[in-house]
Amino acid sequence: AAPGAADLAAELDADIVAVDVADRAALGEALRGVRVGGIVHAAGILDDAPLTSLTPERLARVMATKVTSAVLLDELTRDQDLAFFVLFSSVVGVLGNAGQAAYAAANAALGSLARRRHAHGAPAQSIAWGLWEVNTGLTEAMTDADRARLARAGVHPLSVGDGLRLFDAALRTPVPELVAARLTRTPGDETSPLLRGRTTTPASPPHRLDGRLARRPAEEQQRLALDLVRTHAATVLGHDSPDLIRPDRAFKEIGFDSLLAVEFRNRLGRATGLRLPATLVFDHPDPGTLAEYLRQQLTGGRHTPSTPGRQAVTGNRATADDPVVIVGMACRYPGGIRSADDLWRFVVEEGDAITGFPTDRGWPDDLYDPEPGSSGHTYARGGGFLHDAADFDADFFGISHREALAMDPQQRHLLEVSWEALEHAGIDPATLRGSDTAVFTGLMYHDYGVRVDVPPDAVAGYLSSGTTGGVASGRVSYVMGLEGPAVTVDTACSSSLVALHLAGQALRAGECSLALAG
Structure with a gap:
């Protein structure tokens, strides 16, 4: 059924028999009464997975197609006087390739079969092919990035003409296991797998360190x-x-x-x-x-990251009877309050943070209804809102725009105020990577994701992490590289206070030396 099969059969004046070559009985029946002049075993199959993801079933499927079928052809034609017995193998069985554990094993086994036949005086060549220029069959799904990765390893594509000439040369070669591939070395590049085991001149930094x-x-x-x-x-x-x-x-x-x-x-x-x-x-x-x-x-050194935050907590601002001190603050509140200074000024000036409804949230124009209890409406004309809730510099935090759309605004603000709280304390957040800094977050509202009935495909995959409360504290730790406790607390209206309480306990217990809490 393969494209071009009928034309090939006509060109060779051949018959095509469809049979499961890994089935001994079926293959034996197909070969019954047939005088076989030579065999080219060109089975191809992929089931890419790293070794840790392989299952016995996945491995068996690859081995049956590549190896069991070859072994049966060997066994069922031993009474025939074959002119050639060619096994199509892959350079992956020689050099290895990330994610192709089963494929590498199967192709290496073909080389073993060829050596065994050769040791018994039977013709055999296992040709470990490299990449071909034709982008069909097993290589059809390869991307430019995949080909670039192979090129960096020194493996380059063969032209069809070169491949056919190498096949002819292999038939004339009395060696059971051959590599037919375009391999190159980059002078001074010790990272190529083609240089394993060779003595080379060490390259200078930044390519090598010792x-x-x-x-x-x-x-x-x-x-x-x-x-x-x-x-x-x-x-x-x-x-x-x-x-x-x-x-x-x-x-x-x-x-x-x-x-x-x-x-x-x-x-x-x-x-x-x-x-x-x-x-x-x-x-x-x-x-x-x-x-x-x-x-x-x-x-042979120890990891001692520079963490000014530790000095702030354990330095001269802390005392024996006051082991926990607040060294920095940040906030977001209605009324345009974006810092502790803004909050104090707002209180002193007796400001008013109540405003009309935001216009960027898809709320209906008739949201207000003077009759209390009307479903889908409110009898209030305004409220306390963060009018810039949609503003977020996703690139700054290394987050894709699609993921940012799926994130609860509480998570976005939490990232911003955590960063600003550290800056307010005079701490460069980048210096805390790898430190035992903790994050304790009070979070009680979880209605962002549930209001999206049919999420767009572009953001659907991010909604779970973007709207799960437990992720909120972990996201701060992940983005900043913090390795202390990361805890999200939901005790309703007391959530923030409980988060602060837990942070103090963690500091006193030595679980962390700096904590973000709020």
């Missing part, structure tokens, strides 16, 4: 480590310059997926000589934090 880093001043250590991280991050993302990689931007937000994370980990491992965990970019979610981790590993 234990000699410890001899340099601490500031230079961090700079070199950050240059290394940004250089390799830019490479795997396909950027022309590491300057495009912000040290404080989470890897997830700048385009990393699980495959890129693995490639990135592998490149850094080869550049540093360190054995790095597969969860590297999740454990150290931004370039600055990761650079500090690599610096520690290479110098």
